[in-house]
Amino acid sequence: MTMGGAAEGSEPLLPTKREGPAAEGEEAAFHEFNGASFPGAVFNLSTTIVGAGIMALPATMKVLGLVPGLVMIVLAALLTDASIELLVRFSGVVGARSYGGVMGDAFGWWGRRLLQVCVVINNVGVMIVYMIIIGDSLSYTSAISVALAVVFVIITAGIAIVKLIEGQIPMPKLFPAVPDLASVWELFTAVPVLVTAYVCHYNVHPIHNELKDSSQIKPIVHTSLTLCSSVYIATSFFGYLLFGESTLSDVLANFDSNLGIPYSSVLNDAVRVSYALHLMLVFPMIFHALRLNLDGLLFASARPLYSDNRRFGVMTALLLLVIFSFANFIPSIWDAFQFTGATAAVCIGFIFPAAITLRDRHSIAKKWDKFLAVVMIVLAVVSNVVAVYSDAYKMFHKKSAPSMA
Numbered sequence: 001m002t003m004g005g006a007a008e009g010s011e012p013l014l015p016t017k018r019e020g021p022a023a024e025g026e027e028a029a030f031h032e033f034n035g036a037s038f039p040g041a042v043f044n045l046s047t048t049i050v051g052a053g054i055m056a057l058p059a060t061m062k063v064l065g066l067v068p069g070l071v072m073i074v075l076a077a078l079l080t081d082a083s084i085e086l087l088v089r090f091s092g093v094v095g096a097r098s099y100g101g102v103m104g105d106a107f108g109w110w111g112r113r114l115l116q117v118c119v120v121i122n123n124v125g126v127m128i129v130y131m132i133i134i135g136d137s138l139s140y141t142s143a144i145s146v147a148l149a150v151v152f153v154i155i156t157a158g159i160a161i162v163k164l165i166e167g168q169i170p171m172p173k174l175f176p177a178v179p180d181l182a183s184v185w186e187l188f189t190a191v192p193v194l195v196t197a198y199v200c201h202y203n204v205h206p207i208h209n210e211l212k213d214s215s216q217i218k219p220i221v222h223t224s225l226t227l228c229s230s231v232y233i234a235t236s237f238f239g240y241l242l243f244g245e246s247t248l249s250d251v252l253a254n255f256d257s258n259l260g261i262p263y264s265s266v267l268n269d270a271v272r273v274s275y276a277l278h279l280m281l282v283f284p285m286i287f288h289a290l291r292l293n294l295d296g297l298l299f300a301s302a303r304p305l306y307s308d309n310r311r312f313g314v315m316t317a318l319l320l321l322v323i324f325s326f327a328n329f330i331p332s333i334w335d336a337f338q339f340t341g342a343t344a345a346v347c348i349g350f351i352f353p354a355a356i357t358l359r360d361r362h363s364i365a366k367k368w369d370k371f372l373a374v375v376m377i378v379l380a381v382v383s384n385v386v387a388v389y390s391d392a393y394k395m396f397h398k399k400s401a402p403s404m405a
Contacts, residue, residue: 021062034303035197038216039042041207045200045310049281051126053197055133055275056337057232058239058251060190065175066240070233072194072347077229080198082372083353084221087201088208093362098205104351104361106246117353119202122291124323125340126196130279130286131327133252146359152275155267160242163262172241185390191383192341193334197232198225198346199354202289249334264317291315338391342384 061069085103096102104112164167178184208217237250248254250277255268295305295315305312330336354373357365365373 010351035210038220041216041220042223042227043201044207045220046227047282047306048200048203048285049198049224051130051230051279053074053193054232054235054336055250055252056193056333057197057236058243058336060193061236061240062173062247063098063176063190064187066307067174069178069190069236072190073197073229073232076194076198077225077232079376080200080349080403081221082223083350084201084204085218086357086369086373087353088217088221089202090362090364091205091208092355093364096205097209099348101205101354102356105363106356113297115348116297118352119293119345120290120297121344122196122199122340122348123293124288124319124326125344126286126328127283127290127319127323128330129333129336130283131323132330132333133250133276133279137377152271152278153231155271155274156242157234157238159249159259159261159267160238161329163242163259168260169241170244172244182390182393183392185386187326188383188386189338189390191387192339192345193337194341195349195380195384196337196341196345198228199349200224201348203285225253225401249332249362251380267379291319338387340386346380346384350376354380 006343018178057073060072063069066070090106091097091099091102094102094105096105100112100115103115106116160169176183176187204217204221207220208214211217211220235251239254240247242259243251243254246254252272255271257268258264259267291312292305295302296313299305299311302308302311305315340352354376357369357373358377359369
């Protein structure tokens with residue numbers, strides 16, 4: 001969903017060699033782009049995956065316990081890999097060069113539009129989370145600039161290991177405590193966060209379109225998911241190990257106090273700035289897909305957005321205004337992830353690929369594919385409905401609880 005007509009990502013991200021003579025006053029030709037390499041494609045897809053969701057993963061360990069939480073991270077990665085494999089396979093059969101193209105083939109105009117709506121909702125939610133984290137991070141730090149997301153993982157792991165060696169860290173909770181039914185429902189609130197953490201499906205086709213060898217898309221997806229899962233597991237494990245039951249929904253907020261080790265303030269600054277800078281670099285990629293999909297919804301018959309500077313500028317300004325405004329009113333990234341993860345993200349990541357498989361207009365799905373598709377839909381719908389119910393129950397319970405003042 002990053003380039004192309006109707007904001008569907010049907011064009012490569014980089015221009016290829018210009019065909020025909022250049023017009024007067026234009027450059028003679030683009031620099032030739034011969035296709036993305038394997039490492040470049042892995043990096044691009046991994047950048048799409050590893051975003052703000054990583055900051056909420058340690059809090060999922062607090063909800064689920066360390067063992068079920070880490071198992072769920074791996075399970076989510078495996079299901080994501082399966083859903084992308086189905087998406088790529090059906091796209092190849094119909095010749096679709098975008099997620100919207102294969103949705104349109106399976107479900108027509110409404111399928112394509114529904115996907116665009118979900119991408120807009122998902123990316124607005126993700127952008128709001130980015131603004132919350134960037135704002136919180138930069139407001140507490142000096143102008144220290146260190147490396148990006150990997151630095152966050154390395155520093156967090158290093159601090160946790162030092163404190164563990166010094167005996168300052170108690171045994172983490174390995175399994176969740178479920179004293180009543182409400183506690184069982186609360187376990188499901190971790191699902192939308194895990195779903196959001198792996199949503200990258202709208203960028204698979206643009207990356208696929210750029211490859212020198214299109215058959216490499218499967219190993220690229222496998223490599224990216226393995227890399228990102230490793231980062232997620234390390235972040236979740238060491239983040240929860242370090243802060244335990246004090247882990248906040250945005251673990252970066254935990255790096256605003258004395259860590260109990262030398263150079264605590266310097267390490268706090270390094271962690272917060274490094275990840276804020278990472279999000280600032282990822283922001284344009286997600287925003288690009290958001291802007292093009294919204295433009296496709298509102299101006300489907302208009303000329304391409306990149307050729308209309310006024311429409312481009314107005315839409316960019318309005319979207320940024322909406323994102324900044326909501327970021328100031330939403331209390332935490334957990335709330336944002338609960339909404340986007342349980343609605344748009346779960347549709348993009350699992351329900352739509354599974355529905356395309358079950359629709360099977362070209363009779364290519366195997367029995368295992370359809371079984372897997374049913375499992376995906378059942379798991380996605382049940383777990384996220386329960387998560388929404390649990391969130392609503394907690395919200396209502398808080399409002400109805402008597403004041404202790």
